[in-house]
Amino acid sequence: MDKRQRKQVQFSAVYLIIALVVAWLFQALIFQPMVIRWSEVPYSKFLEDLDAGNIKEVQLTQDRILYTCCSDAEEKNVRSYNVVRVDDPDLIERLVTAGVTFAGEAPTNAALPMLLGWIIPLLPLVLIWFFYLRRMGQGGAGVMSIGKSRAKEIQGERTGIKFADVGGVDEASFELQEIIAFLKDPKRFTRLGAKLPKGVLLVGPPGTGKTLLAKATAGEADVPFFSISGSDFVEMFVGVGAARVRDLFEQAKAKAPCIVFIDEIDAIGQSRATVGAIGTNDEREQTLNQLLSEMDGFESNQGVIIMAATNRPEVLDQALLRPGRFDRQVQVGLPTEQGRLEILKIHTKKVTLAEDAHLDRIARVTAGFSGADLANIVNEAALLAVRSEHAAVTMDDFDLAIERVVAGLQRKMRLKPEVRRRVAYHEGGHALVAYLQPDTDPVHKVSIVPTSKGALGYTMQMPDEDTYLLSKRELEERMAVMLGGRAAELLVFEDTSTGASNDLERVTDIARRMVTEFGMTEALGPVRYANPASTGYLGQIGGLRQDISPETARLIDQETRNIVEGAQRNALQLLKQHRQALDVIADTLQEHEVINAEEIAAIVGSPA
Ligand code: ADP
Ligand code: MG
Ligand code: ZN
Numbered sequence: 001m002d003k004r005q006r007k008q009v010q011f012s013a014v015y016l017i018i019a020l021v022v023a024w025l026f027q028a029l030i031f032q033p034m035v036i037r038w039s040e041v042p043y044s045k046f047l048e049d050l051d052a053g054n055i056k057e058v059q060l061t062q063d064r065i066l067y068t069c070c071s072d073a074e075e076k077n078v079r080s081y082n083v084v085r086v087d088d089p090d091l092i093e094r095l096v097t098a099g100v101t102f103a104g105e106a107p108t109n110a111a112l113p114m115l116l117g118w119i120i121p122l123l124p125l126v127l128i129w130f131f132y133l134r135r136m137g138q139g140g141a142g143v144m145s146i147g148k149s150r151a152k153e154i155q156g157e158r159t160g161i162k163f164a165d166v167g168g169v170d171e172a173s174f175e176l177q178e179i180i181a182f183l184k185d186p187k188r189f190t191r192l193g194a195k196l197p198k199g200v201l202l203v204g205p206p207g208t209g210k211t212l213l214a215k216a217t218a219g220e221a222d223v224p225f226f227s228i229s230g231s232d233f234v235e236m237f238v239g240v241g242a243a244r245v246r247d248l249f250e251q252a253k254a255k256a257p258c259i260v261f262i263d264e265i266d267a268i269g270q271s272r273a274t275v276g277a278i279g280t281n282d283e284r285e286q287t288l289n290q291l292l293s294e295m296d297g298f299e300s301n302q303g304v305i306i307m308a309a310t311n312r313p314e315v316l317d318q319a320l321l322r323p324g325r326f327d328r329q330v331q332v333g334l335p336t337e338q339g340r341l342e343i344l345k346i347h348t349k350k351v352t353l354a355e356d357a358h359l360d361r362i363a364r365v366t367a368g369f370s371g372a373d374l375a376n377i378v379n380e381a382a383l384l385a386v387r388s389e390h391a392a393v394t395m396d397d398f399d400l401a402i403e404r405v406v407a408g409l410q411r412k413m414r415l416k417p418e419v420r421r422r423v424a425y426h427e428g429g430h431a432l433v434a435y436l437q438p439d440t441d442p443v444h445k446v447s448i449v450p451t452s453k454g455a456l457g458y459t460m461q462m463p464d465e466d467t468y469l470l471s472k473r474e475l476e477e478r479m480a481v482m483l484g485g486r487a488a489e490l491l492v493f494e495d496t497s498t499g500a501s502n503d504l505e506r507v508t509d510i511a512r513r514m515v516t517e518f519g520m521t522e523a524l525g526p527v528r529y530a531n532p533a534s535t536g537y538l539g540q541i542g543g544l545r546q547d548i549s550p551e552t553a554r555l556i557d558q559e560t561r562n563i564v565e566g567a568q569r570n571a572l573q574l575l576k577q578h579r580q581a582l583d584v585i586a587d588t589l590q591e592h593e594v595i596n597a598e599e600i601a602a603i604v605g606s607p608a
Contacts, residue, residue, distance in 0.1 A: 019125040026121040040082055040169030046083045050098050055522065058095060058102040062252070074151025156224025156255045159215040167346050167371065168217050175218050175330045179305055183257045186303040197328040198295055200266075201321075202309040204332030205447070209343075210309035213332060214261045224258040226251065230267030234476060241268070241287030249304075255371035257303035265308040269316045283387050288317065295325050310447075314460060333445075334370055334594070337363050343371045347378040351419020356391035362398055368593060369405075377401045415456070420590055422489060423448045423456045426499055428585040429575060432457040433481045434576045437599050440477040446585075447594045457589075458484075472520045475510055479567035480574070482507045487571035488582060499538070504564075511563040512556070516544065521559045529556055533557045578604060 049055050049069050059066040065083040085091075095102050163173045182189050182196050189196060204211040213226075218225035228248055252260045264270075268287045295306060308326060310316060320326050335343055341363040348359065366374065380401035385393040415423070430530070431446040441461040448457035461481075470478075486500035519526030529552065531543045544553060575582055581604045588595050 007467075015125075015129060018564055019122060019129075022125070023118055023121045029116045030300075031232055041081045041083055043083055043086045043088075044080065049093075051093060051099070053098065055098065055305065058100050060102060060104045063208065067343075156226050156251070156258055157218075158222075159219040159225050161215045161219040163179060163216050163220055165346060166212050167344075168335035168344030169209060169213055169332060170339075170441050172202070172213060172330045173216075175328075176213070176220075180217060180221040183223045183259070183305060186257050195299075196305070198298075198304075198324060199326035200305040200327065201313065201316075201326040201329045202307065202332050203313045203329055204311060205334060205370060205449070206311050207370035208332045208334060209371040210600060211263055214259065214263075214307045218259045218261075221257070221259070224252075224255045225261060226255075226258060227263060230262060230264040230269070240282055242290035245290040245294060247285060249298075252304050253298065253302060260304060260306045262306065262308040264310065265320070266310045266312045266315055267602070269308075269310075269320045276448075278606065288320075292319055292325065301355065312458070314458070317473050327488040330442075333376075334368060337367070340366055340369065343374045344378065348393075349377045351378060351382050352392040354390070354394040356395045356494045357393055357398055358395065360403070361395075366402065373405055373436075377405050419456075420448065421586070422493065422497060422588040423499065424589040425488045425492050425582070426485035427457040428457050428582055428589055429484040429491075429571070430481055430558075431484075431595070431600060432578060432582050432585060433484030433487070433571045433574050434459065434461055434602065436578065436606055437477040437480065439471075439474050443600060445596050446589065446600070448589050450521050451595050472514070472518075474516075475514060475520075476563075476567060476570070479507045479510055479564065480571040482510075483564070483568045483571045484575065487568055488573055488586075491572060491575050491579070492582075492586075494601055505563055507567065508560065511567075514563060515556050515559045519562070523553070523555060523559055 021275060046065060046067065051069070054069050055067050057068060063085050065085050066080065067083070068080050077402070088094075112564065163169075166173070179196070179200060202213060220506070226248060228244070248260060252258050268284050268291065270284070277581040298304065300447055306326075341360055344359045344363055353359075354471075362377070366377070369377075377398065378401075381393050381397040384397040384400055388397075390397065427446050427448055431443045434440050434443045444460045446457070446459045482503045483500075485503055486496055489496050489500070513530070515521040515524055519528070529544050529548055531545050544556065548556075584603045585595060585600065
């Protein structure tokens with residue numbers, strides 16, 4: 001839910017309270033006096049008046065007796081009296097003997113004015129509210145449509161975007177060909193009993209065209225495109241996210257074949273272990289659970305392909321990557337020189353270029369730029385040309401635009417040199433430890449470009465194949481990799497920093513589970529100590545079994561610590577042995593900001 005909607009709900013609540021208070025006041029001031037005008041007298045006075053023959057007419061309600069007394073000597077005016085009706089079985093008989101006209105009153109008659117007293121003052125308020133909502137509702141989802149998927153608004157957009165509109169993604173588009181062929185003619189595949197992947201995860205840095213590529217896939221296959229962004233789910237009422245997911249899939253199934261695209265899936269799909277504290281975000285988890293169950297709930301043969309994009313695959317919950325879910329990953333990397341040229345060509349299609357504006361030269365000097373950066377450069381250059389009243393966009397305009405975009409990028413990530421150096425060593429440490437251990441996922445890429453999510457750098461590891469189970473040794477290696485950053489800081493700067501907190505969290509989680517769930521320590525043996533309820537299928541961290549003695553609990557903490565410390569020792573050991581390589585990697589990172597697997601291999605040589 002966005003800010004506006006939230007404000008709207010708050011507004012509505014305040015409004016409702018005001019309306020109720022006004023209605024109550026109205027009720028109390030206008031309608032109550034009508035009843036009060038009857039003066040209240042005791043039952044004995046009523047009997048007196050009755051016996052004295054003063055009463056002509058009596059009105060009986062369920063709990064009151066209303067009568068007028070016309071010949072009261074003390075009062076000139078005709079008085080009306082109001083008596084609480086006591087439980088008197090002889091009442092009717094008395095009235096008959098006294099010869100008084102009497103009538104009962106149906107309780108509904110009393111309720112009607114009461115009801116009107118509430119409804120009439122509320123009516124205008126409700127009307128105003130209704131119109132307000134209608135106005136708010138235009139162009140966005142109103143309060144009434146909470147839980148309805150945003151995807152509804154685009155009704156399965158026909159994107160019309162083709163692969164020709166996306167530059168430098170030959171590999172990725174090649175991998176998507178099969179999906180397109182399937183979407184174009186699902187029957188051809190189902191007839192032969194072929195099963196397609198349900199989910200395709202696009203992985204790559206921000207601005208490399210993942211969203212664009214997903215749209216192009218829909219465009220090439222000419223199928224509807226339903227999209228929703230993971231960040232939409234953040235800050236929503238509990239249950240709303242899950243409802244949206246359900247809704248989205250319902251619509252998609254009705255429109256199959258089609259593509260459902262979940263942008264920034266890391267916002268909902270972050271693993272419990274990385275998010276940290278227990279009970280952090282129920283909403284996120286519910287949404288994730290709903291997504292998983294939707295994905296499990298249908299066959300890919302139904303013609304719905306789910307695509308998702310992330311620039312942080314390493315934080316995704318493992319449950320998302322299991323077979324039958326996002327089991328296919330497509331890498332969308334930063335473009336090569338050739339790719340940058342293609343992207344520049346795409347974005348300058350509608351731009352009048354001067355004779356001297358050579359796109360290949362621009363492509364050559366923009367190493368490390370993403371497609372979005374290049375689009376930005378073209379736009380800046382065109383603006384500059386307009387401002388200086390050039391007939392066409394010149395090379396000078398481009399040079400200036402590049403400078404500006406670079407400056408902008410640098411401002412975004414302006415870190416003090418010593419911080420950059422530390423981050424370079426930290427990430428270099430992760431990468432080197434990963435590279436040096438044979439049984440761990442190979443390093444794909446290391447970067448010290450700060451991410452939009454607040455990380456100062458990241459090391460991307462690519463699993464060779466699906467991992468179904470991990471040995472103790474593999475877990476130890478993983479932990480060493482996670483601690484590699486901190487170890488490198490220790491080694492080089494002889495102190496540590498806050499940058500490793502997330503690493504520590506993940507390591508501690510693994511170590512604890514090795515002790516309490518996987519029975520991997522001598523001291524505690526193959527016994528499960530974790531609370532059975534605590535490891536749900538998202539692998540969340542929980543408490544210990546209730547019946548564990550304090551000594552055992554202490555031993556568990558001790559063993560967890562031993563494991564983590566052991567992993568840190570291993571990481572330190574490896575880094576010490578390859579200190580030179582670490583320095584070169586850190587230097588390269590400071591210079592180029594990114595370093596890939598081949599470059600690391602060239603620096604370190606083949607792992608010992
Ligand atoms: P991502 O989803 O990977 O962050 P987007 O697809 O949102 O990136 O890209 C943002 C914009 O940058 C696109 O709308 C497009 O104008 C431009 N862009 C990015 N990558 C490319 C590309 N490979 N080819 C053409 N344009 C691109
Ligand atoms: Mg995007
Ligand atoms: Zn780290």
